[in-house]
Amino acid sequence: MQDDFEKYQLSGWFPGHMFKAGKQMSDALKLVDMAIELVDARAPMATRNPDLRNILDGKPFQIVANKADLASPAANHAWEQYCADNGLQIHFLDSRRTQNVKHLPQLWRQIVMNARASRGATRPLLRPVRVIIAGVPNVGKSTLVNHLFEKNRAQVGPKPGVTRTNQWIPLEDNIELLDTPGILWPKIKSKKHELLLALLGIFNEEVISRELIADYLAWSLETKGIPINWSDYGLKNAPETGDELLSAIATKRGFKRSGNLLDTERAAISFIKDFRDKKMGRITLELPPASSTTKMPQQAMNN
Ligand SMILES: Nc1nc2c(ncn2[C@@H]2O[C@H](COP(=O)(O)OP(=O)(O)OP(=O)(O)O)[C@@H](O)[C@H]2O)c(=O)[nH]1
Ligand SMILES: [Mg+2]
Known part of the structure; x- marks a missing residue:
């Protein structure tokens, strides 16, 4: 059944470049x-974007949770537990280090081989295993x-793929990776979801008010019981409102607009930047559903 968003996408109003990207994605997925x-x-x-699973149509996938170095180690562990309990493959990664990614091709080959075995495939695969990296x-x-x-460029370099536009990068273990x-596109479920995606830089923050994103961040920290050194922001205790926080930051950091008014937008930008730069510590904003985390208090989870 088509939901409203799908009807909108097919209506002709949906921006052409997004439709093209979606079409390219489904074409690419046929090759892997x-x-x-x-x-x-x-x-x-x-x-995640639920469309990927629909287009994959039963092909195996692995969730790679990147930027694991910015997330809470305890929460990463809780997510691993939750995914294992729910039959999902998840792998936490800091992809900025080559040494962290070198074992991945072997893991992917194993996932594809296991999927083939469970489908009852008996003939050996005589070509490389093909994979694509996808995400918002x-x-x-x-x-x-x-x-x-x-890691592999020096050995072989890219070779032309099965279509003119696709290039395949040969990896170890007879795996090929689509180079693009x-x-x-992020599928936004609610205003709160939109703010979360904007905070993580997935959704262009310029189309949303930065003050609102900062307000959402402060609210999230407070409701999740994440300890913050509020004195860094000119406050003795946690703020009661976003306005209080942004005024305090603008005062402490000397952010002024013309007319000697406090520049709360600049305050919001610096607060968001501190979060993104890990100045507040390693913070996870979405925790697994409660059932699998009851053993761990929320605060401990974000340490
Ligand atoms: N801390 C941290 N930063 C990362 C990690 N991986 C990527 N980044 C940073 O995240 C930002 C986005 O990374 P990209 O690789 O450009 O992301 P992308 O998914 O290709 O982005 P688009 O091409 O815009 O879709 C860059 O500033 C990277 O340095 C990671 O594992 N940890
Ligand atoms: Mg990119």
């Missing part, structure tokens, strides 16, 4: 044995491709 679904470890489920903007697709590529990552 498996997809690597790259997500942001700070919100691993909220940064800014999750680190290019970083991961580049590091996988870097698949871009998935």
Whole structure:
């Protein structure tokens, strides 16, 4: 059944470049044995796009939760547990280091081979296993491709793929990686979801008010019980409202607009930047559903 968004996409109003990207993605997925679904470890489920599973049509996939170095180690562990309990393959990664990615091709080959075995395939695969890295903007697709590529470029280099536009990068273990990552458009479920995606840089923050994103961040930190050194922001205690926080930051950091007014937008930008730069510590914004995390208090989870 088509939902309203799908009807809108097919109506002719939907921007052409997005439709083209979606079409390229489904064409690319026909060529591969498996997809690597790259997500942001700070919100691993909220940064997925359900369309990918629909287009994959039963082909295996692995969720790679990238930027694991920015997320809470305890929360990463809780997500691993949750995914294992729910039959999902998840792998936490900091893709900026080549040494972290070098074992991945072997893992992917195993996933494809297991999927073939469970489908009852008996004939050996006589060609390389083909994989694609897909994900919403800014999750680190290019970083991961580049590091996988870097390690193998010296050996063989890219060779033409099965279509004119696709190039395959040969990796170890007889695996080929499509050199262009698949871009998935974020599917926004609610205003809150939109703010979360904007905070993670997945959705262009300029179309949303930065003050609102900062307000959402402060609210998330507070409701999740994440300890913050509020004195860094000119406050003795946690703020009661976003306005209070942004005024305090603008005062402490001397952000002024013409007319000697406090520049709360600049305050919001600096607060968001601190979060993205890990100045507040390693923070996960989306925790697994409660059932699998009851043993761990929320606060401990973000340490
Ligand atoms: N801390 C951290 N930063 C990362 C990691 N992977 C990527 N980044 C950073 O995240 C930003 C986005 O990375 P890209 O590789 O450009 O992401 P992308 O998915 O290709 O983005 P689009 O091409 O816009 O869709 C860059 O500033 C990277 O340096 C990671 O594992 N940890
Ligand atoms: Mg990219």
